[in-house]
Amino acid sequence: MKRKLTMIQAITEAMDQKLADDSRIMLLGEDIGVNGGVFRATEELVHKYGPDRIVDTPLAEAGIIGAAIGLAMNGKIPVVEIQFLAFIYPGFEQIVSHAARMRYRTRGQYHVPMVIRTPYGAGIRGPELHSESVETFFAHVPGLKVVAPSTPYDAKGLLIAAMEDPDPVIFLEPTKLYRAFKQEVPEEMYRVPIGKAKVVQEGSDVSIFAWGAMLRVAEDAAKQIERENGLSCEVIDLRTLYPLDRDTIIASVKKTGRAVVVHEAHKTAGLGAEIISIINDEALIYMKAPVKRITGFDVPVPQFSIEDDYLPTAERVKDGIMETATF
Structure with a gap:
């Protein structure tokens, strides 16, 4: 069945369905529990899955991403929310030095299946650190996949694909489009392939x-x-x-x-x-x-x-x- 959803609703539904489908999935981020995240992408999920799977973290991006890397290497599939893309800089070293190269460094003994979700882009009347578009930083790093959906349909399908990917995925969400329009989105889980325009x-x-x-x-x-x-x-x-x-x-x-x-x-x-x-x-x-x-x-x-x-x-x-x- 298809309904019309905004992009933020499609993203929430993707996480909700994967949390129910795979016990290894867990969410980490600042204010993502009771508050539901700065854009309410995780609203109500803590009530369904509990604080052990929807983890409110300290305001420490390096710590959030570092913890997620350790969890990913030990059987979990963490989905990290960074409130805005330009807030990711304190955790940049963890991403490029560890998450991106762990499989290479260990000759395939360890994988880092994790997703880093973060809103990006201008047009929302925010300060510069809330509005930057610096995707090139991550597209330059071997070992990372970088995704940027443009529609609610693709947002859900790409996020599900990212959560099922064996490698770390930077999932860039255009803030301006979160609630800009609605589109028909299937209720069931589906995948949009990463790497295909x-x-x-x-x-x-x-x-x-x-x-x-x-x-x-x-x-x-x-x-x-x-x-x-x-x-x-x-x-x-x-x-x-x-x-x-x-x-x-x-x-x-x-x-x-x-x-x-x-x-x-x-x-x-x-x-x-x-x-x-x-x-x-x-x-x-x-x-x-x-x-x-x-x-x-x-x-x-x-x-x-x-x-x-x-x-x-x-x-x-x-x-x-x-x-x-x-x-």
Whole structure:
């Protein structure tokens, strides 16, 4: 049966169903028990599963993630909630030095099946440390998988897949989309495969790559540009940021010959640069124009009064599409 859920409801349901399905699953985080988490993603779960499985932790990200690594190596599957992505920095060393490389370091004797959930991105009128988009930090680290859903359907399916993955997964939740819209989501458990992008809209003139909250911006721009200029845009939701779905990226640009990448992270060394490199390595001779990046700027996320000027908009994306189309 399908019902319409918001993204936050879909995420809660995924955790609820896996907690019931697998006794190894446990949740750790700040205020995730009685309070239900800062965005209420874990609301009521402590009453169903108890404080031994829904663990309220001290305000200590290094300790939360370090404890989760130890639990994962000893038979549990911990799902960590970090309140905001930029709060993860105190636990960064635990992630990159231990979680990501434990299987390599032990030659496969130990795995670290854990998920780190964290909201990210601007557009919610929060301070800069509540609004950063620094996915590149984690996509650079071998041993981690990095996921960023754009819809309630994908959020549930990807989170279930992440909780069943034998390796650590960074699960990035676009804060702006938590309650932005509802979508039909199956009641039963299902999986969306990690590492597979989704062609949201078929097109023939230009490929647009996006993820998270920027997917809706890309879709809006594609609809407007088709209506106003008659250009056919192929819109692709990457969904997994590491490992990237190279096959879908290359197949699309071979078809269209043009590409635009949209992300709200800083431009320098953002994932857009890696996508351009993949295209240059494997499909350069098919390209009719340079790849265009529409991104955030190389500054901290500004205060809310000018936050909208920082984020990519449909107008900026349309300008990028026209620049590639008229090259």
